[in-house]
Amino acid sequence: MKTMQKITILFCIIITGLVIGCDYYANDKSEALTREQDVTPDNAEFVATKAQAEEQQKIFVATLEEIEKNLEEINTREGIILSTDDQAVENTTSEKVRILKHIEAINALMIDNRHKIASLNEQLRRNKFEGTKLTNSLADAQAKVKEYEEQVADLKRQLTESDYRYAEVIKQIDEMALANQSLVKTLDWYDNELNAAYYTEGTYKELKKEGIIDKKGDLLGIGGTKVLNSDLEPTNFTRIDLRETKVIPVNAKKAKLVTGHEKGSYEFVKEGNMIASLNITDPNEFWKSSKYMVLEIK
DSSP: HHHHHHHHHHHHHHHHHHHHHHHHHOOOOOOHHHHHHHHHHHGHHHHHHHHHHHHHHHHHHHHHHHHHHHHHHHHHHHHHHSSSHHHHHHOHHHHHHHHHHHHHHHHOOOOOOHHHHHHHHHHHHHOOOSSSSSHHHHHHHHHHHHHHHHHHHHHHHHHHHOOOHHHHHHHHHHHHHHHHHHHHHHHHHHHHHEEEEEEEOOOOOHHHTTTTTEEEETTTTTOOOOEEEESGGGGGGGETTTTTTOEEEEEEEEEEEESSOOOOOEHHHHHHEEEEEEESOOHHHTTTTSSEEEEOOO
16 A cells, blocks of 8 residues: 555656656747747847837827826816815805816816827727727726716816806806817827828839839949939828837848938847848937938848
């Protein structure tokens, strides 16, 4: 009986050792594959795209945090209004003005939140974040923003019912807020246009065929300087927001910029014997001379 117990224990030890060994081998092999994939030419574009996606996700999360801070401030200002002594409000004009200023500030915060929500929805569409945790986080933020807007509407109703003199002023404040919202949309459009940049890549033959670049000063097709054509069509380029896009996938053995961009404002990142991406380290300097970027690859 004791012999059987010893055999059983020994068998369990052997099996445990095999399992641990297999796990170690699998993990070691997985790490090796990961390291190998990091330097595989075919994986270069994936690495660059992943870096860009991570950058976009950071911006997305930061905007969600800004919305949350706005909601916290709205909540604080609502609390101040609700805690104000009714007698003090009735007897002093300054208290009424203070409350109305809080209402005006709340309106501005709500408009800012709507603007941010619209921006995040656009990022979801543009960066294909659908089906991720970010989608759920945005849905939660939208629900919370709507809930706060309903609370604010109820607060305004309470104020107008408590003192008819609030009614007309709050109405004017709301009308101004709507006008400001329209102005915000216009300014957003200008802001997006001002921060729009365009890039494309291809071999010299491809770029020339598409009418993007040409040679200037060449003699019988020999020599000359590669230059951008003056009548560029934005449809031949990929549009980006220069504030957000810092990594341009390349995935080529050789690459060089045809357009002029400040040295030191960018770097080529290699993976193995391939150039994986062009990383923009200083966007303001990089895009200062031109909002178009042309990359010739080989």
